[in-house]
Every structure is written in C-alpha cells, then in structure tokens.
Amino acid sequence: MRPLVNACFLLSCLSLPVLGDDYFNNLLSIIKPPHSHTAIIATNLVTGNIIFEQNPDTLLLPASTMKLLTAVAATSSLGNEFRFSTRVYSRFPIKDGVIAGDVYISFSGDPTLKTQDLRSLLSQLTEQGLYRIEGSLYLIGQANEQLQAPGWVWDDLGICYAAPVSSFVLNRNCVHGKLSPKLASNQSQLSVPGYIPISITNTSVFDKSGIEKFCQLDLQRLPGNHFSLSGCYSGSQAIKLAIAITDPGLFMQESMSQILKSSKILLKGHISIKHQLPTQARLIAAHDSAPLPDLLGIMLIKSDNLIADSLLKQLGTKNYQGPGNFSNGSRALKDVLSGEGIVLTHAQIVDGSGLSRYNLLSARQLSQVLHLIYTDSRFAQLIDSLPVAGVSGTLKYKASFNKPPLLKHVMAKTGSMQGVDNLAGFIRSETQGDTLFVILENGQSPLEKKQQRAPFSALFLHSLMDNTLAQESQAGSALTPSSPAN
Template sequence: MQAQDINKLEPSILEAFPPSSVYAAYIYDLESNKVLLSKNSEQLMSPASTLKLLTAVAATRVLGNDFRFKTDIATKHAVHSERILGNLYIRFHGDPTLSSDSLMSLLQGLKQKGVKRVDGDVILVGDDQAPSKAPGWVWDDLGICYAAPVSAFMIDGNCVPAALVPQLATYVGKVVKKRNLPITVNSNATFDKKRQQAFCKLEMTSTYKNYFYLTGCHQGDRSLNLEIAVNNPKQFALDIVRQQLNSLNIKVRGQIRLTDVSPMGLVTIGTVYSPPLSQMVEAVLLESNNLISDGLLKQLGRQLYGGKQSFEKGVAALKRTIQREGIDLSEAVIVDGSGLSRYNLISATQLANVLKLIATRPLYQRILQNLPIAGVSGTLKYRAGFNRETLRHRVQAKTGSMQGMSNFAGFIMNKQGEPTYAFVILENGLSLNGKTTNAATALAKFISKK
C-alpha cells in the first residue's frame, strides 16, 4: 500500500472508534518495514490480556519450550513394614496446571509401594510467603476463577466448579459442587423466577478457611453455573491432601502441616510433571489462561533472581528479558503477567515491537502459531465482528478484554498463512452499552482497501 493511499484510508479506519472512547491504533508492514498507521501509539493504555504476549516471549526465552513444573514426594527413610518411619514431604513448586487427579496418582504411588501408615508428619512444602494476588486486581473479581490466587500451592486451578440450583418448592437456591473438593459453600440466594425485582444480583463473601456464603438473587428459573476461586490456597492444598490420604486409607500418626523450606537429605520417591512450556503457552494465548500466565511470571522471577517467588521478581525478570531483546519498556507499568491488573500501562508501539519480534525470530514461532484465529480458534472463534468473511482466517491476534476495554494485538496473514502486517488496537473507556466490534470494523476496512 502506498503512503498516499494509507493517508486517504486513515480517516475511514479511525472513524470506526466512537468519540467517547480512548484508543490507539498501529499498523506495520512486515515486508516493507514501514509504519502504515500510527494514532496515539505512544500513549500508555491498559493492555488487559494483550500483556500475555510479553509473558509468552519472556517465558520462552528464559525457560525454554521444554520446561516443565514438577511436584514430588520425598522422605528421609525407606518404606519399612508398610510404614514411612519419619515425615513424608510433598513438595509443591507452583505448577499452575496441577490437578487433584495428578496429586492422587502421586499418593497412589505410596499405596503401590505398600505404605499404609506415615509415622511422622505429612508436610506440604511450598515457597509461598509473597502475596497471591497482584496489585490492582479488582476486588470483586477475586472470588471468580479467572482471578484465582497464584501460589506455590495450585490444585485444579484453585477453582471449584459449582451450580446454584433452584429448589422446586421454594425460591431459595442451593449451591451444588460439581466435584468433591474441600470448600464449604452455603447460600440463602433466591431465584427471581418471574424477573420482577428491579435490583437483583448475587454477592459472594468468604473467610480465610475457604468458607463461602452466597446471598442476593438471580433472575430466571434455571440453574446458574458458578466458578468459585478459593480464598486460601494453602488450606485448600492441606484439605485435599487430607481427603486423598483418607480415601487411600493411609494413616498419619502426626500432623498434616505446611513449611516453606525443604530439609536436606531427602530422597524423591515420586514425581508428576506439568505439560511442557509450549503447551502452557498455548493455553495462555488461545484460552487467555490467567493462572498459568502469572504462574509462569513467578517462575521467571525465581529463575533469574532466585529466592522466594513473587510478582515483583517476576515483573523484573519479564522487563529485563524483553528489554534485552531490544524493546524499551522504561515507560511501561507492569505489575503482573496476565494483564488482570488495572495498574498495567503499555503503549501500542511497545506491543507492536513485541509482535515484530515474534514474527521475525524462529524462537518465537510457536507463539505466532498459538495465537487465536478469527472465526476459528481460541478467544477469536466467536468474537463479535471477527466472523465476517474479510477477517475469518486472515487475522491472528491476542485479545484483551475487561470492563471498558477491548484490545487486540496480532497479525494480518496473507493467503499462504504468513504474517504480512502487525497491528495493535487498544480501546479503553468503552461504555458498558457500547460496541465491542470497533476494532473488527477498522481491520476489515484496512484489509478491503489494501
């Protein structure tokens, strides 16, 4: 596209955005290495989940595609007469993909070795002194699974699926857990079956012991699916281990307790691993998985700086890695790896520079391959506006959505499936009733005119 053509096209692209929103737009030709469109591209804006592109790049660069988290069990003493003579240690290393089924398989290994009793304590080891929530996470998101706490102890995503079920004889609903996981949920929430109440919403309160109480009302007469984020990951892990040992009929003479330091001289007797980093990054990009993204961020911090895991170390490691790739983040504000924090600020130009890196470096080709495809996969499969023929299969991008935000960072592909243009569209300040198809409209206009 010639410069004079894009100058004519710019007004028609930008008119897709309402005057009430704050937006930035940047389009770059990867073949000619020319900026085709730059509007407000140096302005710092909330990136939401487009920030995950930086996390994916940094994790790939530092940890490598074959990296796996591990969770293991260890002792100082061999199994003797169906007993572990001392303590049993279960060592958690912040695996955000660890499931209760995987943990059970680890403990079943004890049963297969003939263990029926632990004479000492069962000790859960995890470096978990730092906060499990980043600054700027919205408080009313914290009971929902997409904002589950990021901890050394993460089992089943620190999330319990449940449903609020209407009772036949009353308007009061009952919370039914879909899995037998150790949290307590009580409710006096009601169903507004005839939708007659003007003010009707649900509220969840919780205690540090993972006791939850649901109040308020829900409009309608059908069951409502819930995803409840645990409040205390340590307690959740303790209770799951206790539950599983009981189900295996393995007796513990001592306590089931926590520590943050693993003693010297332990012998590992069983290990389970996460999927490789390449698969975890796929979940981060395609599904926009926040827990995995922030779990990887904390692992970055531990890898580069050692010591205890924290968001602060992770962010320092991320910025250091990206800046060593030649991208200046000195003005950016980054406090997590998922983009959940409202404190995050980054410019369209900075995101575009990350996209250029992804498009041109073989190391990052899997990141490009794992981006959602418009109308086909991930968060762009059913995204409003992206199923139109002009964009379907042609756009691959990371989405970033929170209340008042609709962001996209990715590529326009040619017919051979190769990235031709890198683009970033950040739109903040959207009305709750406003359109979220503005970016799709702008991209469709660009593609149709090029």
C-alpha cells in the same frame, strides 16, 4: 444515536481514494468510538513499512494482550524444556513397606495440577511397596505468598479467572457449582460437590418475574475457604458458578487428607504445611507438568490468567534466585524483554496476565513484541498458539471475526475487561503480505458496546485488508504470503 457502520466502510462505500494516512484518518472519523481512547499501529511485515499509526506511544491498559509479553519472556528465560514439578521426599527409605519418619511433598505452583496427579504420586509410592508412614506428611510451599497482584479488582477475586496464584494450586484453585431455583418459590438451591473442602452459606433468591430494579448476586469471601452467597438473580433458569478459593494452603491440606484416606497408604501422623525441605531428604516420587510450549499454548488460546501469573512468579525465582512474587516477577519480565530489545522505559508492568488495572503499555511496545515473535525463530511457535478468527480460542465466536473477510485470516491475542477491548496479532491472507497490527481501545462505553454491530477492531481490520490489497493492486504488486523467519 451515532450511526453504526458495517460493511459500508469499504473503499467503494466511502468513495475515498487510497491515500494511506488520509484514507485511515477519514475512516476513523466514521468508525472510531466517540467515548473511547484508542491507539493503533499496523505494519507490513514484507516491506517493513508502517501502514498506519495513531497514538502509538500512548500508554493504555493492555488487559490480556499482556500475555504476549509473558509468553516471550518465559520462552527466553525459562526455556522450552521448563516444567512445573511436584516432588515427594523422605529422609528415610521405604523398608518393609514402611517409612519410619516424615514425608514431604514440595509444590512449585503448577497451575495445571489436578487431584488425579496427586493420586498418581501416591500410586508411585505404593508401587514401591509403601503402605505406612510412621511420621507426618508436610506440604512444602512458599511462606507469606502474594496471592493477587496490585490492581486486581476486588469484585473479581471470588471468581475463578482471578483465582489466587500460589505455590499450592489444585484444580485451578477453583470450585464449580450450580445455583438452581426451587419450585413454587423464589428460594434457591446451591449444589457443590460434597467432597470439596469449602463451605458456602446461601441465602440468594431468584427474581423469576424480573420485577426487581436492582438484582444481583453477592459473594462474600470469608476466612477458611468459607463463603456467603446472597442477593438475587434475575431469571428462572439454573446458572453455573465458578468460585475461587481464598486459602490455597488450607485447600491443599484438606484435599490431601481426603486423597490420602482413599489411597492404600496409612498415615500415623498429621498433615501440615512447612516452608522448607529438611536437609538430606531424598526424592522418592515426582510429577511434572507439560513442557512450557504446551503451557503457553493453553495460556494464549484460552487467555489463561493462572498459567500466566504462575509463570511470572517463576521468572522472579529464576532471575533473582529467591521466592517468586508479582514484584520480582514483573521486574524480571521487564528485564528479560529489555534484553531482547523491547523498549519498555515508560511501561508499567505489575502482573503477567493483564488482570491488573495498574498495567500500562503502548501500541508500539506491543508491536515490538509481536515483531520479535515474527522474526526470531525462538518464538515462532507462539504464532501457532494465537487464537484464530472464527476457529479457536477467544476469537472463535467474537462478533465479526467468525465470518469473511477476517475469518481464518486473523491470528491475535485478545485483551478484554470492563471498558477495554484490545487486539494484537497478525493478518495472513493469500492475497496480501503478512501484516502486524495492534488495536487498543480503553474507556469503552458499556452502552455503546451493547449497541455496536461490530467491534472497532473488526471494522479497522476489515478496512486494513481492503486498503492494503488496493494499494498492492495499484502498485502492480505480486506479493505472496510469507512465513516467519526460521
């Protein structure tokens, strides 16, 4: 088995001189995963000099580092005042507690919309005296929606991190449940809140003794938000499930029916979906999401795919004055960033989250985006939204990042999926100038990942901090930490 290194790749352990590229090339011959494709670029942001680069123009899967591009494009194009809106309209006024016609709720794809927000919308109407709608309730959403981007893995589609991206989003288009073993048998029991309008057939079992060679759960997605759970789970403890719905429009329609029944408003007609508001409809109630900076904060810290791709569709709407989808949203993202000076000539962008296996970016392109974030005051707040090593988000518990020297000094966006482990961000330390880095690793061996004592990115960053400090010490440098340009 290939020897694994930990802290012994430091300068004193390697007994290597500090010679820039020679040092890092020697280092990489020891720590670089033998079966992976890697690309690296590191830049001193005080001097502007490239510290080291290797394969900086090789196109690789970015995974969730793609969200850095989405954050910059959304800030540039949509602006910090942007909010998703959910609005209620009617052509008739509320008169004597009654609307003598139809009511329309227009949905914009708010990825943060919850049941309580819809209840609050209805409360706004009851506060205006409404207690009866003589007509029907129409839910207005986009027709013929593209719910998933090209290149999303089929196995992911039933899981909530790949929930459908739609103008109809409620409770993240996700249903939570629990699968528990029954006593004195291998049978299982599935618990899902009864009020949620989905149905699941469960025939799965628990392999409590671990005797099955091939044991895995299988979730089949069926029409009408029906699911079939089968297969087996190795273990004897209950597990949590997070299931993505398949039909967002139907889910919203049936959820709205339940919400309306529990309100003080009586609906005489039916609830159905339409794709266009009637003319001369006037606004009678509204709900807005948090502003864009707050949404981007959640997106970057939690690596939220639904927010990222909902914003991508908004970019398509804004830039092409039509219904947003993955195609025009990706084109808009590329156009906006090209206008900001990012060279994306050979890049391939098909979503805003990085879930797609069709995305391709280089370390240099990600480096350009990070440099723009660092130097342009419009994007400076994005640095504060990045996960911090050992402190927040996807870097809080990542191996080797929750202890010195990386602890609290690395602010970066992770990008992880099967076979991919990327990191792009900044190093800030009291002992050296700010450093920008991109480390991409594709084709990662699952066995090697399981056996490694530290991620490749952590090993390289550890050495980068020590090498940079040593170089500055030899040069008699007195650099102090700098801040992004304001």
